[in-house]
Amino acid sequence: MNITINGKETTLAENPARTVESLLEELDVAQRQYVTVELSGEILERDAFGNTPVQDGDALEFLYFMGGGR
Amino acid sequence: MLTDEQIERYSRHIMLKEVGGKGQQRLFDGRVLIIGAGGLGAPIALYLAAAGIGTLGIADADDVDLSNLQRQVIHFTPDVGKPKVESAREKMEAINPAVRVRTYKEWVNAANITDIIRDYDFVIDGTDNFAAKFLINDACVLAGIPYSHGGILQFDGQTMTVKPGESACYRCIFPEPPPKDAIPTCSQAGVIGVLPGVLGTIQATEAIKFLLGKGELLTNRLLTYNALRMKFREIPLKRNPACPVCGEHPTITEVKDELDALTVCDLKS
Ligand SMILES: [Zn+2]
Numbered sequence: 001m002n003i004t005i006n007g008k009e010t011t012l013a014e015n016p017a018r019t020v021e022s023l024l025e026e027l028d029v030a031q032r033q034y035v036t037v038e039l040s041g042e043i044l045e046r047d048a049f050g051n052t053p054v055q056d057g058d059a060l061e062f063l064y065f066m067g068g069g070r
Numbered sequence: 071m072l073t074d075e076q077i078e079r080y081s082r083h084i085m086l087k088e089v090g091g092k093g094q095q096r097l098f099d100g101r102v103l104i105i106g107a108g109g110l111g112a113p114i115a116l117y118l119a120a121a122g123i124g125t126l127g128i129a130d131a132d133d134v135d136l137s138n139l140q141r142q143v144i145h146f147t148p149d150v151g152k153p154k155v156e157s158a159r160e161k162m163e164a165i166n167p168a169v170r171v172r173t174y175k176e177w178v179n180a181a182n183i184t185d186i187i188r189d190y191d192f193v194i195d196g197t198d199n200f201a202a203k204f205l206i207n208d209a210c211v212l213a214g215i216p217y218s219h220g221g222i223l224q225f226d227g228q229t230m231t232v233k234p235g236e237s238a239c240y241r242c243i244f245p246e247p248p249p250k251d252a253i254p255t256c257s258q259a260g261v262i263g264v265l266p267g268v269l270g271t272i273q274a275t276e277a278i279k280f281l282l283g284k285g286e287l288l289t290n291r292l293l294t295y296n297a298l299r300m301k302f303r304e305i306p307l308k309r310n311p312a313c314p315v316c317g318e319h320p321t322i323t324e325v326k327d328e329l330d331a332l333t334v335c336d337l338k339s
Contacts, residue, residue, distance in 0.1 A: 041306060043243060061305050065253045068198050069108065069222055070111070
């Protein structure tokens with residue numbers, strides 16, 4: 001299946017059990033415990049990661065903490 | 071009224087139809103607070119002084135360190151050991167003696183931030199730790215003062231402008247700070263020296279546009295930049311009804327220090 005992650009088309013093996021939580025693990029996403037996930041324009045509550053399925057055509061944005069400045 | 075000297079100084083501004091003499095006067099009547107006189111704060115302070123923002127506040131408790139000079143272009147080698155706000159003030163006044171520079175040689179905290187920001191039209195976050203970033207967000211949202219968020223790390227940067235009550239705030243995206251030391255800081259993970267130049271200049275641009283009332287602010291959008299891949303991206307955002315400070319049922323109704331998020335970044339930033 002094809003999804004878009006941070007603007008980039010990505011092809012993943014079919015997996016009907018895939019959730020946002022398992023996807024973060026599968027892709028070894030940086031700051032996995034803290035990353036904010038936007039799914040189709042909506043910010044997902046962290047509690048919902050485990051029961052939100054990832055479906056063909058989904059567009060996800062991973063938003064990372066960046067604490068530097070000085 | 072602008073003097074002849076000012077008309078000449080700002081001539082490249084005044085010839086822009088979005089600025090003109092009126093806009094230049096607005097800039098001169100404007101008051102912008104820069105929190106952090108480091109990587110982001112350096113280009114912000116220099117450009118805003120050059121642009122003729124009439125009142126500029128700059129807050130930072132630190133002294134200039136040799137390791138700052140790779141990116142904090144407002145501080146020069148002979149400034150090592152000097153308070154950053156003093157070093158910054160000297161350069162800002164040298165560029166533009168008409169600008170009133172107010173220095174705050176202190177870290178912002180829940181006890182002082184509301185009093186400091188209330189004298190300004192726009193605030194810019196140029197800090198290097200989550201405690202300060204969340205504090206600035208909360209204080210500006212609660213006081214209704216628009217501000218620019220900026221964050222950098224290694225080769226990446228992000229920035230967004232917050233108009234309280236109108237656009238998404240920092241907590242709409244990141245409800246809580248990460249635990250202390252969970253996310254590396256510049257002093258631990260490094261930062262390419264030119265990076266804050268790019269991000270800080272964008273933040274300064276937002277302040278100028280806000281004062282002029284021209285163009286579109288970077289609201290409801292997070293602009294991300296990666297210097298290695300030389301890519302800018304824009305992530306559309308909207309206000310989060312569950313936001314703890316600007317949502318429908320806010321749990322944060324007064325500023326508080328995020329003690330768990332205090333980092334050691336300021337040791338050698
Ligand atoms: Zn919010």
